[in-house]
Amino acid sequence: xxxxxxxxxxxxxxxxxxxxxxxxxxxxxxxxxxxxxxxxxxxxxxxxxxxxxxxxxxxxxxxxxxxxxxxxxxxxxxxxxxxxxxxxxxxxxxxxxxxxxxxxxxxxxxxxxxxxxxxxxxxxxxxxxxxxxxxxxxxxxxxxxxxxxxxxxxxxxxxxxxxxxxxxxxxxxxxxxxxxxxxxxxxxxxxxxxxxxxxxxxxxxxxxxxxxxxxxxxxxxxxxxxxxxxxxxxxxxxxxxxxxxxxxxxxxxxxxxxxxxxxxxxxxxxxxxxxxxxxxxxxxxxxxxxxxxxxxxxxxxxxxxxxxxxxxxxxxxxxxxxxxxxxxxxxxxxxxxxxxxxxxxxxxxxxxxxxxxxxxxxxxxxxxxxxxxxxxxxxxxxxxxxxxxxxxxxxxxxxxxxxxxxxxxxxxxxxxxxxxxxxxxxxxxxxxxxxxxxxxxxxxxxxxxxxxxxxxxxxxxxxxxxxxxxx
Ligand SMILES: [Zn+2]
Numbered sequence: 001x002x003x004x005x006x007x008x009x010x011x012x013x014x015x016x017x018x019x020x021x022x023x024x025x026x027x028x029x030x031x032x033x034x035x036x037x038x039x040x041x042x043x044x045x046x047x048x049x050x051x052x053x054x055x056x057x058x059x060x061x062x063x064x065x066x067x068x069x070x071x072x073x074x075x076x077x078x079x080x081x082x083x084x085x086x087x088x089x090x091x092x093x094x095x096x097x098x099x100x101x102x103x104x105x106x107x108x109x110x111x112x113x114x115x116x117x118x119x120x121x122x123x124x125x126x127x128x129x130x131x132x133x134x135x136x137x138x139x140x141x142x143x144x145x146x147x148x149x150x151x152x153x154x155x156x157x158x159x160x161x162x163x164x165x166x167x168x169x170x171x172x173x174x175x176x177x178x179x180x181x182x183x184x185x186x187x188x189x190x191x192x193x194x195x196x197x198x199x200x201x202x203x204x205x206x207x208x209x210x211x212x213x214x215x216x217x218x219x220x221x222x223x224x225x226x227x228x229x230x231x232x233x234x235x236x237x238x239x240x241x242x243x244x245x246x247x248x249x250x251x252x253x254x255x256x257x258x259x260x261x262x263x264x265x266x267x268x269x270x271x272x273x274x275x276x277x278x279x280x281x282x283x284x285x286x287x288x289x290x291x292x293x294x295x296x297x298x299x300x301x302x303x304x305x306x307x308x309x310x311x312x313x314x315x316x317x318x319x320x321x322x323x324x325x326x327x328x329x330x331x332x333x334x335x336x337x338x339x340x341x342x343x344x345x346x347x348x349x350x351x352x353x354x355x356x357x358x359x360x361x362x363x364x365x366x367x368x369x370x371x372x373x374x375x376x377x378x379x380x381x382x383x384x385x386x387x388x389x390x391x392x393x394x395x396x397x398x399x400x401x402x403x404x405x406x407x408x409x410x411x412x413x414x415x416x417x418x419x420x421x422x423x424x425x426x427x428x429x430x431x432x433x434x435x436x437x438x439x440x441x442x443x444x445x446x447x448x449x450x451x452x453x454x455x456x457x458x459x460x461x462x463x464x465x466x467x468x469x470x471x
Contacts, residue, residue, distance in 0.1 A: 001072070001075045001076055001192070001193055001194070002193075002194045002195075002196065003072070003186065003188075003193065003194070003195045003196065004196045005196045005197050008147070008184070008186070008195070008196075011064070011068055011184065012149075012182070012184065014064045015061055015064060015125065015126055015129050015184075018057045018060045018061045018064070018125050019057070019061070019122040019123075019125040019126055020122065021057055022053045022056075022057035022058075022118070022121040022122050022124070022125045023118040023119070023121060023122040024118070025053055025056075025057070025118075025121070026049055026050060026053050026114070026117050026118040026120075026121040027114045027115070027117070027118035029049045029052075030045075030046060030049060030110070030113060030114040030117055030118070031110065031111075031114050033045055033049070034046065034105070034110060034113065034114075035110055037105075039102050039105045039106055042102060042105045042113070043098060043099060043102040043105075046098050046101075046102070046113075046117055047094070047095060047098050049117070050094060050098060050117060050120060050121050050124070051094075053121040053124070053125075054089050054094075054121070054124050054125075054128065057121070057125045058088065058089065058124055058125055058127075058128035059084060059128070060125075061125045061126065061128045061129040061132070062084045062085065062088065062128050062129060062131075062132040063084060064129060065128075065129040065130075065132040065133050065136075065185075066082035066083070066084055066132055066136060067082075068133075068186075068187075069082045069132075069133060069136045069137070069142075069187055070082050072186070072187050072188060072193070073140070073142065073187060076188065076189050076192060076193060078140070078142055078187075078189070079140075080136070080140035080142055081140070082132075082136045083135075083136060083139070084132065085131070085132060085135055088127070088128050088131035088132060088135070089124050089127065089128065089131075094120075094124075097120055098117070098120075101113060101116040101117055101120070104116060119179075123177075123179060126177065126181075126182075127176075127177055129184070129185075130176075130177055130183070130184065130185055133184075133185035133186070133187065134168060134185055136187070137167075137168060137185070137187050138167075138168040141167070142187045142188075143165040143166055143167050143187070143188060143189065143190060144165060144166070144168070144185050144186060144187045144188065145161075145163070145164055145165045145166070145185070145186050145188060145193075145195065145198070145200070146160045146161050146163070146171070146183050146184075146185055147161060147183065147184050147185075147186050147195060147198055148161045148182065148183045148267065149182045149183075150197070150263065150264060150267035150268060151182070151263060151264075152181070152182060152183070152263060153259055153263045154178065154181070154259070155254070155255025155256060155257075155258040155259045156178070156255055157178075157181060157183050158203070158207070158255075158258050158263075158266050158267070159207065159251070159254075159255060159258070160183070161183065161198075161200070161203060161267070162200050162203035162204045162206075162207050163200065164190060164200035164201075164204075165188050165189060165190040165193065166190075197268070199267075199268065199269070202268075202269050203266065203267060206261075206265070206266055206269065206341065207254070207258065209340060209341075209467075210254050210257040210258045210261065211254050211257075212466070212467075212468070213257055213340065213467045213468055213469045214253045214254050214256075214257045214469060223245075223246050223249050224242075224246075226249075227242055227245055227246070257469060260342070260368070260369060260469075261340070261341035261342060262341050262342070262343045265341035266341060271338050271339060271341070272338060272341065272342070272343040272344075273338060273343075274334045274335065274337075274338050274344050274345075274346070275343070275344065275345040275346070276345075276346050277345055277346050277347065277348055278348065279348025279349070279351070280346035280347060280348040280349070281346075282331075284325065284327070285325070285327050285328055285330050285331050285334075285346075286305045286306070286324055286325065286327075286328030286331055287305065287306045288300070288304050288305060288306070288331070289304050289305070289306055290304060294339075295335055295336065295338075295339035295465060297332070297336070297429065297463060297464055297465050300329075300331060300332035300335070300429060302324070302328075305324055305328055305331075306322055307322055307323060307324060308321060308322045309321050327365075327375075329377035329427065329429065329430055330365060330375050330377065332377075332427060332429045332461075332465075333375050333377065333425055333427045333429075333461055334346070334366070335465075336427075336429075336461050336465035336467065337368070337425075337459075337461070337467065339465060340465075340467045342368050342369075342467075343368060343369060344366050344367075344368055345366060345367045345368075346365070346366055347363055347364060347365060347366055347367055347372070348363075349363050350363055350409045358409070360407060360415075361407055361408070361409050361415055362403065362404045362405065362406055362407045362408060363404065363408065363409065364401075364404050364405060364408065364423075365404075365425075366425075371423065372405070372408070372418070372421070372423065373423040373424070373425050373459070374400075374401040374404045374405065374422070374423065374424050374425070375424075375425045375427065376397035376400060376401055376424055376425065376426050376427070377427040377429065377430055378393045378396075378397060378426060378427070378428055378430070378431045379430050379431055380430070380431050380432055381393070390435070390436060391436070391440060391441065391444050393431070394426065394441065394444040394445060394448075395444070395448070397424060397426050398422075398424055398448050398454045398455055398458075399454070401422050401423075401424035401455065402419050402422045402454060402455070405417075405418040405419045405421060405422045406418075406419050420456065421456055422454065422455040422456060423455060423456055423457045423458070423459075424455050424457075424458050424459075425458070425459040425460075425461060426445070426458065426459070426460050426461070427461045428441075428460070428461070428462050428463060429461065429462075429463045429465075433462075433463075441460070442460070442468070442470075445458050445460055445470055446470050449470045449471060450471075456471070457469070457470065457471040458470045458471075
Protein backbone atom coordinates (compact mmCIF):
# COMPACT_ATOMS: atom_id res chain seq x y z
CA UNK A 1 0.00 0.00 0.00
CA UNK A 2 0.96 3.60 -0.39
CA UNK A 3 0.56 5.95 2.55
CA UNK A 4 0.09 9.54 1.45
CA UNK A 5 1.47 12.65 3.09
CA UNK A 6 -2.14 13.76 3.60
CA UNK A 7 -2.81 10.70 5.74
CA UNK A 8 0.37 11.20 7.74
CA UNK A 9 -0.38 14.88 8.19
CA UNK A 10 -3.84 14.04 9.48
CA UNK A 11 -2.25 11.65 11.96
CA UNK A 12 0.23 14.28 13.09
CA UNK A 13 -2.56 16.84 13.42
CA UNK A 14 -4.67 14.45 15.47
CA UNK A 15 -1.73 13.99 17.81
CA UNK A 16 -1.03 17.73 17.87
CA UNK A 17 -4.61 18.40 18.94
CA UNK A 18 -4.30 15.99 21.88
CA UNK A 19 -0.93 17.36 22.74
CA UNK A 20 -2.22 20.96 22.76
CA UNK A 21 -5.20 19.92 24.86
CA UNK A 22 -2.85 18.33 27.39
CA UNK A 23 -0.85 21.51 27.48
CA UNK A 24 -3.87 23.69 28.24
CA UNK A 25 -5.20 21.20 30.79
CA UNK A 26 -1.94 20.96 32.75
CA UNK A 27 -1.19 24.65 32.62
CA UNK A 28 -4.72 25.52 33.83
CA UNK A 29 -4.67 23.08 36.71
CA UNK A 30 -1.14 23.96 37.87
CA UNK A 31 -1.96 27.68 38.00
CA UNK A 32 -5.17 26.88 39.81
CA UNK A 33 -4.04 24.28 42.29
CA UNK A 34 -0.33 24.89 42.97
CA UNK A 35 -0.47 28.57 43.84
CA UNK A 36 0.50 29.12 47.43
CA UNK A 37 1.63 25.53 47.98
CA UNK A 38 5.05 24.67 49.42
CA UNK A 39 7.59 23.30 46.93
CA UNK A 40 7.04 19.75 48.22
CA UNK A 41 3.25 20.04 48.05
CA UNK A 42 3.39 21.59 44.60
CA UNK A 43 5.57 18.75 43.40
CA UNK A 44 3.14 16.17 44.71
CA UNK A 45 0.19 17.91 43.12
CA UNK A 46 2.06 18.35 39.82
CA UNK A 47 2.76 14.62 39.68
CA UNK A 48 -0.96 13.99 40.00
CA UNK A 49 -1.84 16.52 37.32
CA UNK A 50 0.68 15.28 34.76
CA UNK A 51 -0.35 11.71 35.58
CA UNK A 52 -4.01 12.58 34.98
CA UNK A 53 -3.08 14.22 31.70
CA UNK A 54 -1.26 11.08 30.58
CA UNK A 55 -4.29 9.04 31.59
CA UNK A 56 -6.60 11.09 29.41
CA UNK A 57 -4.65 12.63 26.50
CA UNK A 58 -1.85 10.06 26.45
CA UNK A 59 -4.42 7.29 26.16
CA UNK A 60 -6.24 9.17 23.41
CA UNK A 61 -2.96 9.43 21.53
CA UNK A 62 -2.39 5.72 22.02
CA UNK A 63 -5.81 5.00 20.57
CA UNK A 64 -5.08 7.16 17.53
CA UNK A 65 -1.80 5.29 17.05
CA UNK A 66 -3.43 1.90 17.53
CA UNK A 67 -6.06 2.79 14.93
CA UNK A 68 -3.42 3.65 12.35
CA UNK A 69 -1.59 0.44 13.25
CA UNK A 70 -4.73 -1.63 12.64
CA UNK A 71 -5.56 0.20 9.44
CA UNK A 72 -2.14 -0.33 7.89
CA UNK A 73 -1.86 -3.93 9.05
CA UNK A 74 -5.21 -4.84 7.59
CA UNK A 75 -4.38 -3.10 4.28
CA UNK A 76 -1.09 -4.99 4.14
CA UNK A 77 -2.71 -8.31 5.06
CA UNK A 78 -0.71 -8.55 8.28
CA UNK A 79 -2.44 -10.55 10.99
CA UNK A 80 -2.02 -8.33 14.07
CA UNK A 81 -4.06 -6.88 16.91
CA UNK A 82 -3.31 -3.63 18.65
CA UNK A 83 -3.50 -2.81 22.32
CA UNK A 84 -3.44 0.30 24.46
CA UNK A 85 -0.82 -0.01 27.19
CA UNK A 86 -0.78 1.15 30.79
CA UNK A 87 2.76 2.18 31.48
CA UNK A 88 4.15 3.75 28.31
CA UNK A 89 5.53 6.73 30.23
CA UNK A 90 8.15 5.69 32.70
CA UNK A 91 6.95 6.88 36.11
CA UNK A 92 10.41 7.25 37.66
CA UNK A 93 11.65 9.47 34.87
CA UNK A 94 8.46 11.53 35.02
CA UNK A 95 8.94 12.00 38.74
CA UNK A 96 12.50 13.08 38.19
CA UNK A 97 11.46 15.71 35.63
CA UNK A 98 8.66 17.05 37.80
CA UNK A 99 11.10 17.30 40.69
CA UNK A 100 13.58 19.14 38.49
CA UNK A 101 11.00 21.70 37.36
CA UNK A 102 9.94 22.30 40.98
CA UNK A 103 13.04 24.52 41.10
CA UNK A 104 10.82 27.17 39.44
CA UNK A 105 8.52 27.08 42.48
CA UNK A 106 11.44 27.75 44.82
CA UNK A 107 11.88 31.03 42.95
CA UNK A 108 8.14 31.65 43.20
CA UNK A 109 7.81 31.42 39.43
CA UNK A 110 4.51 29.63 39.10
CA UNK A 111 4.07 30.67 35.45
CA UNK A 112 7.44 29.13 34.62
CA UNK A 113 6.43 26.00 36.51
CA UNK A 114 3.12 25.72 34.67
CA UNK A 115 4.90 26.30 31.35
CA UNK A 116 7.52 23.61 31.90
CA UNK A 117 4.99 21.06 33.11
CA UNK A 118 2.57 21.69 30.27
CA UNK A 119 5.40 21.28 27.73
CA UNK A 120 6.27 18.03 29.44
CA UNK A 121 2.68 16.80 29.26
CA UNK A 122 2.50 17.75 25.57
CA UNK A 123 5.67 15.78 24.92
CA UNK A 124 4.27 12.76 26.76
CA UNK A 125 1.24 12.72 24.48
CA UNK A 126 3.44 12.31 21.39
CA UNK A 127 5.65 9.92 23.24
CA UNK A 128 2.61 7.77 24.12
CA UNK A 129 1.70 7.42 20.44
CA UNK A 130 5.31 6.62 19.59
CA UNK A 131 5.65 3.97 22.29
CA UNK A 132 2.29 2.48 21.46
CA UNK A 133 3.33 1.90 17.84
CA UNK A 134 6.71 0.46 18.79
CA UNK A 135 5.14 -1.95 21.30
CA UNK A 136 2.34 -3.06 19.02
CA UNK A 137 4.84 -3.69 16.25
CA UNK A 138 7.13 -5.55 18.60
CA UNK A 139 4.38 -7.79 20.00
CA UNK A 140 3.01 -8.64 16.59
CA UNK A 141 6.37 -9.01 14.95
CA UNK A 142 5.71 -6.18 12.52
CA UNK A 143 8.44 -3.96 11.12
CA UNK A 144 8.26 -0.22 11.47
CA UNK A 145 9.85 2.88 10.02
CA UNK A 146 10.66 6.00 11.92
CA UNK A 147 9.50 8.93 9.83
CA UNK A 148 10.67 12.47 10.53
CA UNK A 149 8.99 15.60 9.21
CA UNK A 150 12.09 16.45 7.20
CA UNK A 151 12.37 19.77 8.97
CA UNK A 152 14.31 18.28 11.85
CA UNK A 153 17.96 19.08 12.13
CA UNK A 154 18.76 16.24 14.51
CA UNK A 155 21.37 13.83 13.16
CA UNK A 156 20.08 11.11 15.44
CA UNK A 157 16.56 11.28 13.98
CA UNK A 158 17.97 11.36 10.47
CA UNK A 159 20.07 8.26 11.08
CA UNK A 160 17.12 6.30 12.47
CA UNK A 161 14.76 7.57 9.76
CA UNK A 162 17.07 6.34 7.02
CA UNK A 163 16.78 2.73 8.16
CA UNK A 164 13.53 1.97 6.36
CA UNK A 165 11.18 -0.70 7.76
CA UNK A 166 13.04 -2.68 10.40
CA UNK A 167 12.18 -4.82 13.42
CA UNK A 168 12.28 -3.39 16.90
CA UNK A 169 15.45 -5.36 17.64
CA UNK A 170 17.17 -3.70 14.68
CA UNK A 171 16.61 -0.22 15.99
CA UNK A 172 19.06 0.65 18.72
CA UNK A 173 17.96 0.40 22.31
CA UNK A 174 18.03 4.18 22.49
CA UNK A 175 15.22 4.53 19.97
CA UNK A 176 13.21 7.16 21.85
CA UNK A 177 12.38 10.75 21.20
CA UNK A 178 14.04 13.94 22.29
CA UNK A 179 12.24 17.15 23.22
CA UNK A 180 10.54 18.80 20.21
CA UNK A 181 11.01 15.61 18.19
CA UNK A 182 8.32 15.24 15.55
CA UNK A 183 9.23 11.72 14.48
CA UNK A 184 6.41 9.22 14.16
CA UNK A 185 6.46 5.47 13.88
CA UNK A 186 4.71 3.83 10.93
CA UNK A 187 4.25 0.07 10.67
CA UNK A 188 4.69 -1.69 7.36
CA UNK A 189 6.38 -4.23 5.18
CA UNK A 190 9.75 -3.58 3.63
CA UNK A 191 9.45 -3.25 -0.13
CA UNK A 192 5.63 -3.27 0.00
CA UNK A 193 4.58 -0.32 2.15
CA UNK A 194 5.46 2.98 0.51
CA UNK A 195 5.25 6.31 2.23
CA UNK A 196 4.88 9.32 -0.01
CA UNK A 197 7.90 11.59 0.25
CA UNK A 198 9.83 9.14 2.40
CA UNK A 199 12.95 8.00 0.59
CA UNK A 200 15.08 5.84 2.89
CA UNK A 201 17.27 4.66 0.03
CA UNK A 202 18.22 8.21 -0.92
CA UNK A 203 18.61 9.08 2.74
CA UNK A 204 21.07 6.26 3.16
CA UNK A 205 22.99 7.50 0.11
CA UNK A 206 23.24 10.94 1.69
CA UNK A 207 24.15 9.42 5.06
CA UNK A 208 26.97 7.62 3.20
CA UNK A 209 28.14 10.99 1.85
CA UNK A 210 28.31 12.24 5.44
CA UNK A 211 30.23 9.12 6.44
CA UNK A 212 32.65 9.75 3.59
CA UNK A 213 33.02 13.43 4.44
CA UNK A 214 33.82 12.86 8.09
CA UNK A 215 37.36 12.18 6.97
CA UNK A 216 38.00 14.57 9.81
CA UNK A 217 36.58 11.97 12.16
CA UNK A 218 39.38 11.68 14.68
CA UNK A 219 41.58 8.89 13.42
CA UNK A 220 42.04 5.73 15.47
CA UNK A 221 44.95 7.04 17.50
CA UNK A 222 43.12 10.12 18.72
CA UNK A 223 40.03 8.20 19.82
CA UNK A 224 42.26 5.56 21.40
CA UNK A 225 44.11 8.23 23.38
CA UNK A 226 40.83 9.54 24.73
CA UNK A 227 39.80 6.03 25.74
CA UNK A 228 43.14 5.47 27.47
CA UNK A 229 42.78 8.72 29.41
CA UNK A 230 39.43 7.65 30.87
CA UNK A 231 39.05 6.16 34.34
CA UNK A 232 38.01 2.52 34.78
CA UNK A 233 34.67 3.77 36.00
CA UNK A 234 34.12 5.87 32.90
CA UNK A 235 35.12 2.97 30.66
CA UNK A 236 32.73 0.64 32.46
CA UNK A 237 29.85 2.80 31.17
CA UNK A 238 30.55 1.40 27.69
CA UNK A 239 29.31 -2.13 27.65
CA UNK A 240 31.34 -3.73 24.91
CA UNK A 241 34.38 -1.71 25.93
CA UNK A 242 36.72 -0.02 23.49
CA UNK A 243 34.91 -1.39 20.47
CA UNK A 244 31.57 0.07 21.56
CA UNK A 245 33.20 3.36 22.51
CA UNK A 246 34.86 3.78 19.11
CA UNK A 247 31.61 2.85 17.34
CA UNK A 248 29.70 5.44 19.32
CA UNK A 249 32.35 8.08 18.66
CA UNK A 250 32.18 7.28 14.98
CA UNK A 251 28.41 7.48 14.85
CA UNK A 252 28.51 10.75 16.79
CA UNK A 253 30.96 12.23 14.28
CA UNK A 254 28.79 11.25 11.32
CA UNK A 255 25.65 12.62 12.98
CA UNK A 256 27.46 15.90 13.62
CA UNK A 257 28.40 15.93 9.93
CA UNK A 258 24.76 15.42 8.94
CA UNK A 259 23.74 18.32 11.17
CA UNK A 260 25.77 20.86 9.17
CA UNK A 261 23.92 19.86 5.99
CA UNK A 262 20.62 21.33 4.89
CA UNK A 263 17.85 19.19 6.43
CA UNK A 264 15.67 19.24 3.36
CA UNK A 265 18.61 17.95 1.31
CA UNK A 266 19.18 15.15 3.82
CA UNK A 267 15.59 13.96 3.67
CA UNK A 268 14.67 14.62 0.05
CA UNK A 269 17.90 15.20 -1.86
CA UNK A 270 16.80 18.67 -2.91
CA UNK A 271 19.90 20.86 -3.13
CA UNK A 272 19.65 24.04 -1.03
CA UNK A 273 20.95 26.27 -3.86
CA UNK A 274 23.80 28.79 -3.58
CA UNK A 275 22.69 32.15 -2.29
CA UNK A 276 24.53 34.95 -4.02
CA UNK A 277 24.23 37.95 -1.74
CA UNK A 278 23.94 41.52 -3.09
CA UNK A 279 27.44 42.75 -3.80
CA UNK A 280 28.65 39.19 -4.28
CA UNK A 281 26.47 38.08 -7.19
CA UNK A 282 27.39 35.20 -9.45
CA UNK A 283 28.69 37.36 -12.34
CA UNK A 284 31.29 38.88 -10.03
CA UNK A 285 32.77 35.38 -9.82
CA UNK A 286 32.29 34.15 -13.37
CA UNK A 287 29.59 32.77 -15.66
CA UNK A 288 29.59 29.33 -17.20
CA UNK A 289 28.83 29.01 -20.91
CA UNK A 290 27.06 25.70 -20.35
CA UNK A 291 25.99 24.03 -17.17
CA UNK A 292 24.87 20.41 -16.78
CA UNK A 293 21.53 19.66 -15.17
CA UNK A 294 23.24 17.96 -12.27
CA UNK A 295 26.65 18.72 -10.81
CA UNK A 296 29.43 17.93 -13.28
CA UNK A 297 33.00 18.94 -12.29
CA UNK A 298 34.03 19.18 -15.96
CA UNK A 299 31.73 22.20 -16.36
CA UNK A 300 34.21 24.20 -14.32
CA UNK A 301 37.13 23.99 -16.71
CA UNK A 302 38.49 27.47 -17.55
CA UNK A 303 37.40 27.11 -21.20
CA UNK A 304 33.76 26.93 -20.11
CA UNK A 305 33.79 30.34 -18.46
CA UNK A 306 32.57 33.34 -20.39
CA UNK A 307 35.42 35.61 -21.47
CA UNK A 308 35.04 38.20 -24.22
CA UNK A 309 36.87 41.10 -25.79
CA UNK A 310 35.61 44.65 -25.80
CA UNK A 311 33.17 45.11 -28.68
CA UNK A 312 31.63 48.12 -30.37
CA UNK A 313 28.10 47.55 -31.62
CA UNK A 314 26.69 49.04 -34.87
CA UNK A 315 24.84 51.68 -32.90
CA UNK A 316 28.11 52.77 -31.37
CA UNK A 317 27.50 51.33 -27.96
CA UNK A 318 30.48 49.64 -26.39
CA UNK A 319 30.21 46.22 -24.73
CA UNK A 320 32.99 46.04 -22.19
CA UNK A 321 35.40 43.12 -22.07
CA UNK A 322 34.61 40.24 -19.74
CA UNK A 323 37.65 38.92 -17.97
CA UNK A 324 37.92 36.31 -15.30
CA UNK A 325 38.48 37.91 -11.95
CA UNK A 326 40.33 36.41 -9.05
CA UNK A 327 37.50 34.34 -7.71
CA UNK A 328 36.13 32.43 -10.70
CA UNK A 329 37.54 29.21 -9.20
CA UNK A 330 35.16 29.66 -6.27
CA UNK A 331 32.21 28.84 -8.52
CA UNK A 332 33.24 25.19 -8.53
CA UNK A 333 33.48 25.23 -4.73
CA UNK A 334 30.04 26.84 -4.32
CA UNK A 335 28.43 24.22 -6.54
CA UNK A 336 30.34 21.26 -5.09
CA UNK A 337 29.25 22.27 -1.58
CA UNK A 338 25.68 22.81 -2.71
CA UNK A 339 25.69 19.36 -4.34
CA UNK A 340 26.70 17.91 -0.96
CA UNK A 341 23.88 19.71 0.83
CA UNK A 342 25.75 22.67 2.34
CA UNK A 343 23.67 25.87 2.31
CA UNK A 344 26.26 28.34 1.02
CA UNK A 345 25.84 32.09 0.97
CA UNK A 346 28.45 34.38 -0.60
CA UNK A 347 29.71 37.29 1.48
CA UNK A 348 30.17 40.71 -0.12
CA UNK A 349 33.34 42.63 0.62
CA UNK A 350 32.72 45.55 2.99
CA UNK A 351 32.72 48.84 1.08
CA UNK A 352 33.64 52.35 2.14
CA UNK A 353 31.46 55.42 1.46
CA UNK A 354 32.60 55.73 -2.15
CA UNK A 355 32.03 52.09 -3.02
CA UNK A 356 35.63 50.89 -2.80
CA UNK A 357 36.73 47.86 -0.80
CA UNK A 358 37.30 49.01 2.75
CA UNK A 359 40.97 49.19 3.60
CA UNK A 360 42.35 47.06 6.40
CA UNK A 361 39.19 44.98 6.73
CA UNK A 362 39.41 41.30 5.90
CA UNK A 363 36.40 39.29 4.86
CA UNK A 364 36.02 35.54 4.53
CA UNK A 365 34.37 34.33 1.32
CA UNK A 366 31.20 32.49 2.32
CA UNK A 367 28.89 31.68 5.16
CA UNK A 368 27.58 28.15 5.69
CA UNK A 369 24.71 28.09 8.15
CA UNK A 370 25.89 31.42 9.57
CA UNK A 371 29.49 30.27 10.01
CA UNK A 372 32.25 32.00 8.03
CA UNK A 373 34.62 30.12 5.74
CA UNK A 374 37.48 31.18 3.49
CA UNK A 375 37.93 29.43 0.13
CA UNK A 376 41.40 28.65 -1.14
CA UNK A 377 41.55 27.28 -4.66
CA UNK A 378 45.11 26.13 -5.07
CA UNK A 379 46.79 26.21 -8.45
CA UNK A 380 49.61 24.33 -10.08
CA UNK A 381 53.00 25.64 -8.94
CA UNK A 382 54.85 27.92 -11.37
CA UNK A 383 58.02 25.90 -10.82
CA UNK A 384 58.37 22.20 -10.22
CA UNK A 385 58.55 21.94 -6.40
CA UNK A 386 61.33 19.98 -4.77
CA UNK A 387 60.32 16.81 -2.97
CA UNK A 388 60.74 18.72 0.30
CA UNK A 389 58.18 21.40 -0.41
CA UNK A 390 55.64 19.54 -2.50
CA UNK A 391 53.02 19.85 0.27
CA UNK A 392 53.82 23.42 1.24
CA UNK A 393 50.75 24.71 -0.58
CA UNK A 394 48.61 23.31 2.24
CA UNK A 395 50.36 25.37 4.86
CA UNK A 396 50.16 28.40 2.59
CA UNK A 397 46.39 27.92 2.23
CA UNK A 398 45.91 27.77 6.00
CA UNK A 399 48.07 30.83 6.64
CA UNK A 400 46.40 32.87 3.94
CA UNK A 401 42.97 31.88 5.28
CA UNK A 402 44.05 32.95 8.79
CA UNK A 403 45.00 36.36 7.42
CA UNK A 404 41.49 36.73 6.11
CA UNK A 405 40.09 36.15 9.59
CA UNK A 406 42.41 38.65 11.28
CA UNK A 407 40.27 41.80 10.90
CA UNK A 408 36.66 40.86 10.28
CA UNK A 409 34.01 43.57 10.42
CA UNK A 410 31.31 42.84 13.00
CA UNK A 411 27.71 44.05 12.83
CA UNK A 412 28.57 47.16 14.86
CA UNK A 413 31.29 48.16 12.39
CA UNK A 414 34.14 47.29 14.75
CA UNK A 415 36.72 44.86 13.45
CA UNK A 416 37.49 41.66 15.30
CA UNK A 417 40.42 39.28 15.25
CA UNK A 418 38.77 35.96 14.48
CA UNK A 419 41.85 33.93 13.64
CA UNK A 420 40.99 31.31 16.24
CA UNK A 421 37.78 30.74 14.27
CA UNK A 422 39.55 30.28 10.96
CA UNK A 423 37.75 27.86 8.70
CA UNK A 424 39.26 27.04 5.36
CA UNK A 425 37.94 25.24 2.29
CA UNK A 426 40.80 23.96 0.15
CA UNK A 427 39.86 23.16 -3.42
CA UNK A 428 42.31 21.13 -5.51
CA UNK A 429 40.10 21.25 -8.62
CA UNK A 430 42.75 23.27 -10.44
CA UNK A 431 45.84 21.55 -9.13
CA UNK A 432 47.38 18.41 -10.49
CA UNK A 433 47.87 16.02 -7.56
CA UNK A 434 49.14 13.05 -9.56
CA UNK A 435 52.59 13.15 -7.97
CA UNK A 436 51.22 13.61 -4.44
CA UNK A 437 50.02 11.13 -1.84
CA UNK A 438 46.40 11.58 -0.81
CA UNK A 439 47.03 10.36 2.76
CA UNK A 440 49.85 12.80 3.19
CA UNK A 441 47.55 15.61 2.05
CA UNK A 442 44.99 14.51 4.63
CA UNK A 443 47.63 14.35 7.36
CA UNK A 444 48.89 17.81 6.46
CA UNK A 445 45.35 19.16 6.76
CA UNK A 446 44.37 17.23 9.87
CA UNK A 447 47.37 18.25 11.94
CA UNK A 448 46.54 21.91 11.39
CA UNK A 449 42.95 21.58 12.59
CA UNK A 450 41.64 21.70 16.15
CA UNK A 451 41.68 23.87 19.27
CA UNK A 452 44.88 25.94 19.39
CA UNK A 453 45.91 24.82 15.91
CA UNK A 454 45.94 26.87 12.70
CA UNK A 455 42.22 26.46 11.99
CA UNK A 456 39.08 25.38 13.78
CA UNK A 457 37.86 23.38 10.80
CA UNK A 458 38.86 22.56 7.26
CA UNK A 459 37.16 21.14 4.20
CA UNK A 460 39.00 19.58 1.30
CA UNK A 461 37.23 19.44 -2.05
CA UNK A 462 39.05 17.41 -4.68
CA UNK A 463 38.69 17.66 -8.45
CA UNK A 464 35.69 15.31 -8.47
CA UNK A 465 33.85 17.52 -5.97
CA UNK A 466 34.19 14.98 -3.15
CA UNK A 467 33.96 16.77 0.19
CA UNK A 468 36.05 15.84 3.22
CA UNK A 469 35.51 17.69 6.48
CA UNK A 470 38.08 17.95 9.27
CA UNK A 471 37.42 19.26 12.75
ZN1 LIG B 1 12.87 13.25 15.74
